Amino acid sequence: MINKEAILKCIEDPMDQYQQNMTEALGDWKELLDASEKLLAGKVVRDDELSPPFRPMVKMMRLIMQVTKESEWNWSNPAAQEIFKDKSKSKIYKIFTEAIVGIVSSIIRTVEIGTLVEIGTGPGQVTSSLCKEMIENNINIPIVISDRAPSISQTGENLRKSFPSLTIDDFIWDIRENPPKELTATLTTPVLLFERFCLPYAGYIAINRIGPIADILVMEDDLNLTGKKEAPDVIYEKIGAQFLTFKEAKKTLRKTFSLIHTCDKKNIESINAIVTTFTLAIK
Numbered sequence: 001m002i003n004k005e006a007i008l009k010c011i012e013d014p015m016d017q018y019q020q021n022m023t024e025a026l027g028d029w030k031e032l033l034d035a036s037e038k039l040l041a042g043k044v045v046r047d048d049e050l051s052p053p054f055r056p057m058v059k060m061m062r063l064i065m066q067v068t069k070e071s072e073w074n075w076s077n078p079a080a081q082e083i084f085k086d087k088s089k090s091k092i093y094k095i096f097t098e099a100i101v102g103i104v105s106s107i108i109r110t111v112e113i114g115t116l117v118e119i120g121t122g123p124g125q126v127t128s129s130l131c132k133e134m135i136e137n138n139i140n141i142p143i144v145i146s147d148r149a150p151s152i153s154q155t156g157e158n159l160r161k162s163f164p165s166l167t168i169d170d171f172i173w174d175i176r177e178n179p180p181k182e183l184t185a186t187l188t189t190p191v192l193l194f195e196r197f198c199l200p201y202a203g204y205i206a207i208n209r210i211g212p213i214a215d216i217l218v219m220e221d222d223l224n225l226t227g228k229k230e231a232p233d234v235i236y237e238k239i240g241a242q243f244l245t246f247k248e249a250k251k252t253l254r255k256t257f258s259l260i261h262t263c264d265k266k267n268i269e270s271i272n273a274i275v276t277t278f279t280l281a282i283k
Helices: 004-010 012-026 030-040 052-070 078-088 091-110 125-136 152-162 205-213 231-237 246-253 265-271
Strands: 115-119 143-147 168-172 191-196 216-224 259-262 275-282
Touching (some): 004 012, 004 091, 004 275, 012 091, 012 265, 052 091, 091 125, 125 152, 246 259, 246 275
Parallel strands (some): 143 168
16 A cells, blocks of 8 residues: 555655755746747847746757748757757756656655656666665665667666666657556566656657556656646647646546646746646556
8 A cells, every 4th residue: 555645745855945946046937938939929039138047948949940940840950959968958957857856766765666667768867866866775676767769778778887786677668559568577566657758749648558557656747737828838839749738637647546746836836837847646
């Protein structure tokens, strides 16, 4: 039996730290909305007009507007890759990383977990931070990492070399499809599954694919709270991202999970955000 109250309690500290970091770094989310509205209207938005943490996000939106005006978006575009690298090194990305690692590590220190599953592992930066936390806290839970890109095998190999004391398996998994049988065969319950910004490209259907194997689910996705599509949503739709709302995501989560919790309520109020970024679901 999963102790839901213990989990809700243990994630308070990482979420308080997240709120403090976001408030100090960003101030007010409206700055990003205003900048994106100008971009969508074809106006110029200079970097020196923006707070430093917002600049990588605006650079990406600026490039999306430029590229999609003339052709289809291509992630292999060198300019896109360069901006994405800058974004991954940005202060806000580091804050997101610290928050998801804080949530997951707090849970595995608090309740017994059989297997830890990560979706959308990418190059493994977040995984590496989590592995360090596990070693420092003398925790050795089997880890399953996954991504739809074949490069996940190299990521797995790199992580196994860096953390030889941990058990790390890697699988290719497009979460619009059911998990591979080879993956599910490795799982020991209860399973803690977490993902980062996968739903915008996979859609609500992904919740139905990942929900059955997860006893505890941590989602890091910007889910709109108002139901109103804003300029950033329109811009990112140009590269295939879907407009997702917390209301619809919650409705889908209810099919599998008994508790759905908005983790970052304090932060939403502090920076006037119109999205929730961290959602917890427990069976």
